[in-house]
Amino acid sequence: MKVHEYQAKELLAGYGAPTPKHIVCKTPDEVAAAFDKLSNGGGAMVKAQIHAGGRGAGELLGSGLPAGKDGGTGGVKFAANRDKAKAIAELMFKYPLKTKQNGPEGQKISTVIVQEDAEPASNPKDATKKLEYYVAMTLDRSNGLPLLMASAEGGMDIEEVAEKHPELIFKVHVTPETGLKPYQAQKMAFDLGFTNDQIAPVVKILTAISKLYFEKDASMVEVNPLAVTKKGDVVVLDAKVDFDDNAGFRHKELEALRDLGEENPTEIRAAAASLNYIQLDGSIGCLVNGAGLAMATMDMVNYYGKEFGIGPANFLDVGGGVTAENAVEAFRIILSDAKVKAIFVNVFGGIASCARIAEALVKAGREVGFKVPVVVRLEGNEVEKAREILGAVKDEIPAIRVAPTLTDAAKMVVELAK
Numbered sequence: 001m002k003v004h005e006y007q008a009k010e011l012l013a014g015y016g017a018p019t020p021k022h023i024v025c026k027t028p029d030e031v032a033a034a035f036d037k038l039s040n041g042g043g044a045m046v047k048a049q050i051h052a053g054g055r056g057a058g059e060l061l062g063s064g065l066p067a068g069k070d071g072g073t074g075g076v077k078f079a080a081n082r083d084k085a086k087a088i089a090e091l092m093f094k095y096p097l098k099t100k101q102n103g104p105e106g107q108k109i110s111t112v113i114v115q116e117d118a119e120p121a122s123n124p125k126d127a128t129k130k131l132e133y134y135v136a137m138t139l140d141r142s143n144g145l146p147l148l149m150a151s152a153e154g155g156m157d158i159e160e161v162a163e164k165h166p167e168l169i170f171k172v173h174v175t176p177e178t179g180l181k182p183y184q185a186q187k188m189a190f191d192l193g194f195t196n197d198q199i200a201p202v203v204k205i206l207t208a209i210s211k212l213y214f215e216k217d218a219s220m221v222e223v224n225p226l227a228v229t230k231k232g233d234v235v236v237l238d239a240k241v242d243f244d245d246n247a248g249f250r251h252k253e254l255e256a257l258r259d260l261g262e263e264n265p266t267e268i269r270a271a272a273a274s275l276n277y278i279q280l281d282g283s284i285g286c287l288v289n290g291a292g293l294a295m296a297t298m299d300m301v302n303y304y305g306k307e308f309g310i311g312p313a314n315f316l317d318v319g320g321g322v323t324a325e326n327a328v329e330a331f332r333i334i335l336s337d338a339k340v341k342a343i344f345v346n347v348f349g350g351i352a353s354c355a356r357i358a359e360a361l362v363k364a365g366r367e368v369g370f371k372v373p374v375v376v377r378l379e380g381n382e383v384e385k386a387r388e389i390l391g392a393v394k395d396e397i398p399a400i401r402v403a404p405t406l407t408d409a410a411k412m413v414v415e416l417a418k
Helices: 005-014 028-038 082-094 158-164 182-191 196-215 245-250 252-257 265-272 291-308 324-335 354-367 383-391 406-417
Strands: 022-025 044-048 076-079 112-116 126-130 132-140 145-151 169-173 218-228 234-236 239-243 276-279 284-288 314-317 342-349 374-380 400-402
Touching: 005 022, 005 196, 005 218, 005 234, 005 239, 022 028, 028 044, 028 082, 028 112, 044 082, 076 082, 082 112, 132 158, 132 196, 145 182, 145 196, 158 169, 169 182, 182 196, 196 218, 196 234, 239 245, 245 252, 265 276, 265 324, 284 291, 284 324, 284 406, 291 314, 291 342, 291 406, 314 324, 324 342, 324 354, 342 354, 342 406, 354 374, 354 383, 374 383, 374 406, 383 400
Parallel strands: 284 314, 284 342, 342 374, 374 400
Antiparallel strands: 022 112, 044 076, 044 112, 132 145, 132 218, 145 169, 218 234, 218 239, 276 314
């Protein structure tokens, strides 16, 4: 589960991290009123709230203005006065924001924040740069431990920094039993080049990141940038937090932070039917039982379909305890995607019964109707019964094609999708 920037900063502030004051707004008039409260005779920032990074360099689609912060639109803008703040907000609420992290259609903006001006100071070693730092904690799968990493190259694409200048990224592994230790935080602050009087607030921010990560079962906590302002304050200027959905039952209080308007409505619909579904860009719908088998199925589709530009339209794991009703809903969801040209059903009956999937397939064919071919590969628990069920309706539902092996099924579904 993702949350908005302002929510991430509020969570970090709850653990002691210093953040600039902000006001959440839903209309341009609210933005104007918030500007009056936070500008302190100067300016303030107006920041679009969507679940995507790169907002400052983004483009407000349809506005006729170029992308980017300087002279362009973007989703993060400085307003020198009340009227300018309101005008910026009117554009943001009117046009969807496209960044490098969301789709070509962009994302509608329903919330913005007005934030007090906390302009980063210039870097004394390089006047072309600001005193901005990148800090994040996530799981290092190669070591099986959470990893705190940081760089003095904040505000930039951290992947680019990692690729071109890996020596500029400092790392420390943190054990869940102890959390981030004070000496680890202090060393990280010194490595990043902070001065003695800045060490304490930096340690406070690093400790807040660690506590939020562990205590709320986050999968990632990112601060970019952590900045030293012109006033000399060390603050969290922007933040991102992703939570592990599997731990949601332990953190019911986080459910209130969820913004369904930022999520794929089809994925929300699938979750309500206890289906693990992720929409992709390909043309072959996949219905599989088991996450590992689903990944293997997608690999097979990519392997045989790559030269034709054909790939999976979704990841869909119906699980071991799937019911006929849930399976029918799975077919409805797959068929709701206009890009789907064929469906690949790949079931290995262990806990799940192949016969139950076959019955659901027939039920879906009768209730929903298959306008595209459906290739089925079944093995395992009650497979013979399943084949009998499908064989009995081959004339009634001719869209269903049964393949003897996984390879045959993958080749067949790609050929049909062509």
